[in-house]
Amino acid sequence: MFQESCFVLRAFLRHAAGSLYHIVIVAMSAGIALLLPAGAGRFLSFWSHVEHDTFSLIAVEMIAAVLLMGCFNSVHRSLRDRALAEAALGAGLVSFFPRRGPQARRRIHALKDEQGTGRSVMVIGSSGAETLMDQVGDLSSVLDKCLEAKILLVNPFNRDARARMQALAHPACTYPAFREEVRQSIALLKRLKAIGKVVKLKLYADAPLVKLVILGDYLWLQHYHADLDSQTMPEYVLQRNRKEHGLYTFYAHYFMQRWESPELPEYDLETDELVFRSRTGQEIRREPVEIGPAPVAAPSAETVRVDAQEAFRLLHAPGPYLPVRGYDLE
Numbered sequence: 603m604f605q606e607s608c609f610v611l612r613a614f615l616r617h618a619a620g621s622l623y624h625i626v627i628v629a630m631s632a633g634i635a636l637l638l639p640a641g642a643g644r645f646l647s648f649w650s651h652v653e654h655d656t657f658s659l660i661a662v663e664m665i666a667a668v669l670l671m672g673c674f675n676s677v678h679r680s681l682r683d684r685a686l687a688e689a690a691l692g693a694g695l696v697s698f699f700p701r702r703g704p705q706a707r708r709r710i711h712a713l714k715d716e717q718g719t720g721r722s723v724m725v726i727g728s729s730g731a732e733t734l735m736d737q738v739g740d741l742s743s744v745l746d747k748c749l750e751a752k753i754l755l756v757n758p759f760n761r762d763a764r765a766r767m768q769a770l771a772h773p774a775c776t777y778p779a780f781r782e783e784v785r786q787s788i789a790l791l792k793r794l795k796a797i798g799k800v801v802k803l804k805l806y807a808d809a810p811l812v813k814l815v816i817l818g819d820y821l822w823l824q825h826y827h828a829d830l831d832s833q834t835m836p837e838y839v840l841q842r843n844r845k846e847h848g849l850y851t852f853y854a855h856y857f858m859q860r861w862e863s864p865e866l867p868e869y870d871l872e873t874d875e876l877v878f879r880s881r882t883g884q885e886i887r888r889e890p891v892e893i894g895p896a897p898v899a900a901p902s903a904e905t906v907r908v909d910a911q912e913a914f915r916l917l918h919a920p921g922p923y924l925p926v927r928g929y930d931l932e
Contacts, residue, residue, distance in 0.1 A: 612712075694848025696820075697839035710837065714817060718744035721818035724857055726754045728810040728826065729780055730787030744817065745790075750800040752861060753791065757805035758784045759876070759891050766809060785893050792871050803869040804861065805876070814853060821850050 652658045758781040813824040821840040840850040867876040876889045
């Protein structure tokens with residue numbers, strides 16, 4: 603209800619801004635027409651004084667030269683910007699968000715909510731944590747209003763994906779945390795399917811390249827960088843054009859190629875199984891998966907030894923506790 607009220611208010615303000623713009627233009631033209639005779643008389647009087655004063659004449663010439671240079675530079679910049687704008691429109695680029703500040707986040711959320719209502723949603727992501735399940739995320743309300751959702755996420759059950767996550771050796775990108783994020787995304791898709799939404803999920807094993815969201819005639823694109831957080835990367839908005847030669851068509855075709863690939867198993871949201879199909883769509887086999895939290899690896903013997911020695915040192919440290927004597931760590 604609040605979002606609908608905000609949408610109506612924004613539409614009213616846009617309409618009022620357009621009407622106010624036309625009113626201001628008419629008022630300015632009328633004011634110029636009324637003040638033009640008096641202004642012309644003042645200019646002629648000023649010029650009759652300037653033409654007999656050498657210093658004033660030189661000053662006026664310098665000011666006129668600076669104004670002409672500024673005008674020519676402005677025209678040149680305007681023509682260059684127009685050419686760039688035409689190239690961007692030809693490619694389908696309609697919006698660009700270089701940073702994810704609070705105002706940009708609100709703008710992105712409003713645009714995606716407006717573009718995705720009653721549309722088919724197609725997504726390529728990593729774990730879906732920041733795209734699907736976050737209640738203040740980009741698609742938190744879009745998925746509730748969409749007609750159909752096709753989701754591609756990284757397969758957390760694949761050995762290559764697990765090895766890649768463990769090789770990162772980053773405290774914020776651990777395999778258990780990643781698997782938990784995927785588990786929560788799957789739980790959200792199960793909830794959507796339970797309320798009657800047409801939801802399909804497929805899993806891929808290679809490294810994520812782009813974060814891609816298709817909302818009807820609009821496509822949101824973000825690059826996954828190996829060393830940077832994806833939230834710090836710029837986000838582009840592409841729109842489908844009539845000539846079908848823009849970047850929207852390219853990335854939409856890329857999504858469909860990935861989605862229809864027989865190498866990607868489909869996740870059965872009802873039975874928690876990976877369904878493998880042939881190129882003709884016939885089911886080949888099913889593999890049950892355990893979607894629960896990832897098991898925590900047992901500590902090594904060296905880790906246990908170090909922890910035990912540290913505990914023994916703390917017990918013998920001076921303090922309110924009685925020291926423990928005669929404890930053999932070996």
